[in-house]
Amino acid sequence: CSVLSPQTNTPTPSIPLVRRQKPVTMVAAEEVVELVVDYLEGTPAKLLKTSATLTGSSAAVLVPLRIAAGVLMIHHGSEGGIWPANSGSDGFEGFVEYIVKPYFYFLPGSPAVWSAVHDYIEFWGGVLVALGLFTRPVSALLFVTMLGAVYFHLASTGVQGFPLGHVENYSYNFEEPTLYACIFLMFAVLGAGPLSADEKLYANIVEGLDNE
Secondary structure (H helix, E strand, C coil): CEEECCCCCCEEECCCCCCCCCCHHHHHHHHHHHHHHHHHCCHHHHHHCCCCCCCCHHHHCHHHHHHHHHHHHHHHCCCCCCCCCCCCCHHHHHHHHHHHHHHCCCCCCCHHHHHHHHHHHHHHHHHHHHHCCCHHHHHHHHHHHHHHHHHHHHHHHCCCCCCCCCCCCCCCCCHHHHHHHHHHHHHHHHCCCCCCHHHHHHHHHHHHHHCC
């Protein structure tokens, strides 16, 4: 291919246009970034997202239930003091001696360590659920903890006349952790709902990745 020179009116060879290709390393890096973005938009982000089956007022009813369940659970995780795992206190040592040792003897390791783990899950798990932060995995941990509480009460006091019988003090010990277990199972499946830290994090993650 050639063009005419304006001065000599003779053909001048044209310079071929060469499209520069991106270095292989740059292409590979872009592909890795794309894979990471796709991954983050998948499971990790969806872990923070409330189930799409709940929208509007249906999802809003989760807010008071989540906050109430979380705040009340904080109290259960602080035997013998304000903070969890108050080793040496009567409340904590009593939990070790009268609950963990006789009823959870099959657990490996120290009963005191398991008692501390129980306290930390209920205390800080309650805080996180109330805030709506990492609600699904935290609720799953609390669900398992409540199953342990249900087992303890059934093993120690039985069904106490359930469903139609009654006991003298009208205290049905296994019913409360059973209800808690159902609540935390629901949040583990559905997510935190609106007015939660998870909702804000999910929106920021998805918006940030969309701008990449």
